[in-house]
Amino acid sequence: MSTVGEADGPPIFKSVSSSARQLFQLLNCIRFAPKAQVQISPEGIRFAVEESRVMQGIVFLDKALFTTFNCTLPDPEPAADDADAEAPDLPNFQVSLAALLETLQIFGAADPTNARFLKSENDGYSSNIRPGRPNAFSNQALGMAGICRLSYAGIGSPFSIILEESGVTTTCNLNTYEPENPEEIPFQRDAMQVKIIMQARWLFDAVSELSATSPTRLDITAYPAAPYLSLSAVGPLGSASVEFAKGRELLETFTVAEKWAQSYKFEMIKSAAEAMRLASKVSVRGDEQGVLSLQFMVEVEGGGISFVDFRFVPFIRGEDDEEEDEEEGSEEDEYGDEEDLL
Template identity: 45%
Template structure:
């Protein structure tokens, strides 16, 4: 007799799941780890870029995880086809966020689209995810009205889970850059640099002299391009000639802790095509936390604001006096990038791509 599944979760908005997972769908396979707190999806490519997101327990209307060992907090990790998962989630049709007008405060809102792009005409049914036992397929059941669709996704054993040394490590105790800014500004900067089709993105920051925070595109056939996040005028020299701390105007937080011997400046190079794999998250998110450690590992953590199946009201719209506050939750998508070793890597990466990145 078959017992109850070791994991079940029900969501009333497959749209939310789809949008978050689509941000990291730059590779066909995803590693899945189911815990008591949520489901973590991780995707990597060429040991140079890793994207992950957690579908937290609060995102589901019901959530049950029963590890075989009662002392464990998580089920054994496995991998699935994230491409097949996304196709299943949109089987009844998900309104493409790329067709909606862009919210200048980050993300996309149905308020900017037309009547045919609203979430009401996308997914309004329920999504049930179940995992019968270790090694069994992951079952996705979507019901909309009287129509029910069920899909079983094969699960595969992973040799080295990301949380067991297989991921890209970020040394939080040795950060040389911490910045928080609107994700739309980062998205616009990458789009601007893309115009010259560069091979390399250079992150150039300093706590002493200009440029204080700039992104440079190098190696493109149309020349090099730089986007400079200029300092705020209020941080210029005061009347007594004492200069204040330079703070790029577009950031909420900007801290550079340059290692000794670098004269207060940190420059690190990354493969531009790898950075572009975070483009969907850049466009969807409201804010982004930029961190870089002394080894050059770059972390981009995007904060995505999702409401109860929609993106909520437009930020500039003032709600009625007695109207309840908009229900908005924050979800996060994290990307990590390994830097290029040296300037000669750009020329050789086409032949031996994997040798161009740190292990």
């Protein structure tokens, strides 16, 4: 990686956010990995994590989330034998995700009373009059929301975080590591087989219900006709399934050309539970290779919108899966006979 900045010069990146809480909530959605790959661009900051090349989570913090955002990339040195100027390399490094989250919640960014779906049912003011909004006694209304400053000087420099709240200032310098540059899990947009947009809380409720059986595998099946979308969990304690009817109240967008069925490790899907809980909507997409894409739309403070993306690689189908498919095929034949009788 070419040099993009020097530690003793002005920082190539610095930004100011009026709330560390929204940064924490977004990054907390991808905390399943110890380190995060960070890439800074003039459009925002991209945090990416992956596990064993079969699961990937990406959070993009758009520059609109910050009150000030400045990314100054130095001009690349022109090559003597090349008249075309090369684009400057974007700052790219790794940081400890656990340390970053601990830093952002020093002043209580993870207060559960501010988390969605965790409000007290007895809190009539918060739940009935102003649901999900800061009240007159919140830190934001009282001018105590605090300030979060981020900066990065260049290769070898730490990722600096300065938190200011109620006259207290905390400075944290996180060590940066050489990037691994893992390849993204490919998703074939031109060969998309399934596209479903629904409320994220419906998916969260379904995964929560299925987790009661301690499953090891999650089967996702989409049909052009009823039952439309089915989630089935299989584990040592038994099996369970949840079906979604096609309708604007449950499935806002539903595009399925033909039956699409894939299996995934349940713990991987469960790793996206925080994003399911926090987001307002989710786009469920699947390509012909079986790669599952979950894109969550998260509403942040101030009326902004951010997106959290997950991609999952399906189980490789073997002889056991083929036997199960034969059993499912026989069940579908019986089901088809019942349909003919109705």
